[in-house]
Amino acid sequence: MSQISNSSIPNAKGSEQFAYNIRAHALEMISASGASHIGSVYSVADLMAVLFSSVMQLDPENPQWEDRDRFVLSKGHAGASVYVSLAERGFFDHQLLSTYYTNGSTLSGHVSHKNVPGVDISTGSLGHGLGIGAGMAMASRKLEKDWRSFVVLSDGECDEGSIWEAALFAAHNRLGRLTTIIDYNKIQSLAPVSETMALEPFRDKWEAFGWQVRESDGHDHAALKAAMSDLPADGEKPLAIIAHTTKGKGVSFFEERVLWHYRCPRGEELEAARADLAGNYPALSAAFAGGEAHA
Amino acid sequence: MRDTFVQTLESLLPEHQETVLITGDLGFGVLTAPDDEAQTRFGERHPQHFINAGVAEQNMTAIAAGMALQGFKAWTYSIGNFPTLRALEQIRNDICYHDANVTIVAIGGGFSYGQLGMSHFATEDLAIIRALPNMKVLAPCEKWEVTDLVTELCATPGPAYLRIDKSHGGVERRDGEQAKIGKARMVRDGSDGTLIACGGILSEAMIAADRLAEQGLSMRILSMHTIKPLDVDAVLSASRETGGIVSVEEHNVIGGLGSAIAETCLSEGTIPSYFHRIGLADHYPTIVGDQDYLRAQYGMNADAIVAAVLDKLGDSSEATVADLVAAQ
Numbered sequence: 001m002s003q004i005s006n007s008s009i010p011n012a013k014g015s016e017q018f019a020y021n022i023r024a025h026a027l028e029m030i031s032a033s034g035a036s037h038i039g040s041v042y043s044v045a046d047l048m049a050v051l052f053s054s055v056m057q058l059d060p061e062n063p064q065w066e067d068r069d070r071f072v073l074s075k076g077h078a079g080a081s082v083y084v085s086l087a088e089r090g091f092f093d094h095q096l097l098s099t100y101y102t103n104g105s106t107l108s109g110h111v112s113h114k115n116v117p118g119v120d121i122s123t124g125s126l127g128h129g130l131g132i133g134a135g136m137a138m139a140s141r142k143l144e145k146d147w148r149s150f151v152v153l154s155d156g157e158c159d160e161g162s163i164w165e166a167a168l169f170a171a172h173n174r175l176g177r178l179t180t181i182i183d184y185n186k187i188q189s190l191a192p193v194s195e196t197m198a199l200e201p202f203r204d205k206w207e208a209f210g211w212q213v214r215e216s217d218g219h220d221h222a223a224l225k226a227a228m229s230d231l232p233a234d235g236e237k238p239l240a241i242i243a244h245t246t247k248g249k250g251v252s253f254f255e256e257r258v259l260w261h262y263r264c265p266r267g268e269e270l271e272a273a274r275a276d277l278a279g280n281y282p283a284l285s286a287a288f289a290g291g292e293a294h295a
Numbered sequence: 296m297r298d299t300f301v302q303t304l305e306s307l308l309p310e311h312q313e314t315v316l317i318t319g320d321l322g323f324g325v326l327t328a329p330d331d332e333a334q335t336r337f338g339e340r341h342p343q344h345f346i347n348a349g350v351a352e353q354n355m356t357a358i359a360a361g362m363a364l365q366g367f368k369a370w371t372y373s374i375g376n377f378p379t380l381r382a383l384e385q386i387r388n389d390i391c392y393h394d395a396n397v398t399i400v401a402i403g404g405g406f407s408y409g410q411l412g413m414s415h416f417a418t419e420d421l422a423i424i425r426a427l428p429n430m431k432v433l434a435p436c437e438k439w440e441v442t443d444l445v446t447e448l449c450a451t452p453g454p455a456y457l458r459i460d461k462s463h464g465g466v467e468r469r470d471g472e473q474a475k476i477g478k479a480r481m482v483r484d485g486s487d488g489t490l491i492a493c494g495g496i497l498s499e500a501m502i503a504a505d506r507l508a509e510q511g512l513s514m515r516i517l518s519m520h521t522i523k524p525l526d527v528d529a530v531l532s533a534s535r536e537t538g539g540i541v542s543v544e545e546h547n548v549i550g551g552l553g554s555a556i557a558e559t560c561l562s563e564g565t566i567p568s569y570f571h572r573i574g575l576a577d578h579y580p581t582i583v584g585d586q587d588y589l590r591a592q593y594g595m596n597a598d599a600i601v602a603a604v605l606d607k608l609g610d611s612s613e614a615t616v617a618d619l620v621a622a623q
Contacts (some may be wrong), residue, residue: 070365111391120364122392125384131354133363133388142315142343143365164384165354172349 015221018088018138019049020284022276023250025087025097026080028294031270033101035109039076039260041246042077043185043218044152050224051150051181052085060090069147070136072121074129075154075183079111080118090173091118094293127160129153130180134170137178137238150228151180156188159197164209171210174236179228182240183218185247187258206240218243251276296459296495297402299438301325302335303445304370315362319344319355319373325376326372356382363396368449373393374402374491375415377423379428379456390454394434397456398448399424404434404494405545406580406589407461413579417458421493422550424456425523432523434458434544434552436497437466440474440520447476460545462495462586464518464612469484477521480531485513488539488569488604491530493519493552496545499590503600504562512604525555531565539569541603545586545595569607575599 022045031039052058059065071084080100087094099105110124115196133151137246140147157163170178178291184202186193193199206213212232214225227241239261247261248254253272265273301322308314317339318326326338326345330590333339338347348355352373355415359369371378378399388399408415425432433448433455441459448455454477466482474480482497483504490500497518504514515537517529533540540560542553553572560566573595580589590596 122388125388127353128357128385128389130356131385132361132364134354135358135363136365137361138346138358139362139365139367142362142367162351162353162357165349165351166357169348169351169354169358173346 003091008055011199015049015053015225017284017287018053018085019046019221019280020288021088021290022049022081022084023093024083024285024288025084025290025293027265027270027273028291029080029097029100031265032098032294034264035080035101035262036262037080037109038265039187039254039257040183041074041081042250042254043245043247044075044081045250046219046221047082047152047181047183047224047245048085050221050228052089055228056150057147058118060118063091067145067147069248069276070120070133070149072123072133072149072151073111074123074151075126075148075157076110076123082111083107083116086116086118087264089118092116097137126154126157127162130163130166133171133178133180134166134173136268137170138173140177141175148177148179149241151178153180153182153183154188155182155186155193155199156196158182158199158232161269167206167209167211171237173236176231176235178238180238180240182242183245184242185245187247187256187261189261189263191258193250203242206242210237211240212237213242215242215244219246220251250280252280296438296441296461296463298325299441299446300400300459303442305337305341307446307449307573308341311368313366313368313369314344314370314449316344316347316350316370316372317355317359319371319377320347320350321373321377329455335553345352351375352383355477355623356385357389359397360385360393360395363390364393367396369399370390371397371486372400372402375408375417376401376420379417379420383423386454389425391427394429394453396452398457398599400459402459404458405496406586409575409586409589410583412583414578418546418575419550420456420458421522421544421552422544422554425550425555427454429454429459430523431455431521433476434460434472434493434520435520436492436494436518437468437474438462438463439468440480440518441480443474444476444520448547451476462498464492464495464497464501465513466497473518474518475553477526478509479526480518481519481593482516482518483514485515486537487512487531487608488541489515489516490541490543490551490600491517491519491533491556493522493542494545496543496590496595499595499597499600502597503604506597506601507604512608514604519552522555525537525559527559527563530556531563532558534560534565534567538567539604539607541571541600542547543573543595543600545590546574547577548572549577571603571607573603
């Protein structure tokens with residue numbers, strides 16, 4: 001099978017709409033099931049939208065397409081963003097999203113590959129994904145394949161020593177087709193990153209480990225696409241994109257609050273969140289047609 | 296056994312080009328060597344099939360999973376508890392849940408590195424790794440079993456754990472004899488009980504059986520090189536046909552071979568007339584010594600096996616295991 005150009009993706013939508021749909025669906029999925037981590041999902045919604053709509057080579061008709069780009073959501077707690085992205089790309093019907101986190105569902109709170117077309121790697125315990133992605137990148141080089149490996153990390157996850165083991169390995173082995181995007185929203189589970197385990201100077205750390213580093217506004221789609229699409233001139237260095245994000249981005253009262261790492265919006269909070277989200281993106285809200293999936 | 300493992304893997308490379316051996320910076324002398332000897336070793340001879348992942352076992356395991364899921368057969372390689380306990384969650388989530396084609400190789404089962412101290416005693420690995428779904432658990436008793444089992448593993452997809460011992464049973468292969476994953480191997484038949492061993496400590500069972508024979512007791516001996524999947528039929532036959540079972544393993548008595556046998560017997564409703572587990576009595580040794588010394592110190596050698604069998608059969612003319620341990 002020949003490579004699919006992104007412009008010919010059958011269900012391609014603008015990445016902004018794609019991101020809105022992630023947020024709108026995830027709000028319904030998380031609130032209906034009593035799940036958590038909406039702040040994390042909203043934090044990555046834009047970078048996930050750009051990746052899945054505009055950057056990665058995927059084939060929804062053939063999820064195991066040999067030449068697809070590989071993707072690992074290492075911060076598995078934002079799994080809802082993967083499931084919506086796959087539904088948006090046509091890997092499965094949106095109706096499946098309504099089963100998220102419920103009894104008997106294949107859509108677990110942390111992303112799982114079992115019986116979910118389009119998911120390669122299950123995650124949920126932090127610190128696993130970069131090593132797996134590095135293994136995939138090592139495989140592609142040995143197999144002389146051109147596909148890329150993308151790994152999305154959280155900032156808090158960079159507390160894990162295994163991330164830095166993988167960072168050393170990838171640079172040492174010149175895995176230039178490995179790209180990690182770090183959702184740097186600067187808030188982790190219990191408190192701000194700076195008060196928990198400071199990561200700064202963060203860029204310097206990645207560079208010192210031998211990576212090419214780009215920084216981007218994690219909600220600016222054009223900037224994200226530019227950062228993700230072109231591999232650096234030094235093709236032997238793995239690429240780290242530090243995406244500066246706002247935790248809970250999209251609903252005003254979610255934003256930059258530790259509370260919404262775990263809190264589930266219900267009742268009046270849910271109504272307020274729906275209204276706030278729609279108000280922040282009126283045109284995208286008007287074009288959102290996925291609500292019936294959660295009826 | 297270690298050299299046999301590497302030699303076997305190397306001999307199979309022509310027909311298993313998907314092989315990649317990933318070490319956690321261990322294997323000096325067998326995977327690598329200094330200077331002009333290097334070209335005689337696996338790593339130098341087969342760079343396309345060899346990765347040194349450095350002293351980073353969690354990452355080594357994740358790399359193996361990532362590569363295996365793209366079609367490679369990955370073998371992670373380190374010593375003692377490093378490739379297992381240090382990377383346990385990567386083994387569970389990344390290898391087992393994904394049913395990835397990875398064999399974890401631990402050099403130095405049990406007290407193989409007995410002089411190096413507690414950190415290097417691999418005495419809980421079988422229990423812990425056995426509890427992981429999708430995982431096969433192998434602890435060969437003989438070098439030639441390593442050859443057979445590694446050959447079979449090359450052609451068997453999915454997660455596996457291969458525990459390599461410094462010692463070995465010392466019983467030559469009989470004509471036509473083979474070790475097969477999941478099938479116990481009858482080393483010797485008998486009617487007064489069965490000694491079921493895994494790993495090189497089979498040698499102690501052989502010595503014990505010879506001594507018991509001198510007292511008129513005929514012991515069956517099984518090499519249970521595969522702890523999971525356990526050969527249920529062999530265990531039940533041992534119980535029915537010989538009456539008693541004594542498990543022999545260089546491992547904590549909790550959770551390993553003895554436990555697997557006990558679970559099987561109870562689950563199947565076939566209760567042996569006597570049962571005893573030879574192994575480490577749920578503690579950490581605080582002294583060091585070679586494998587033979589530590590087996591003796593901790594009630595796991597031929598003396599202990601003989602004492603256990605005689606004790607169970609009602610002859611207390613020899614020291615009991617409790618006596619042996621108490622005398623330490």
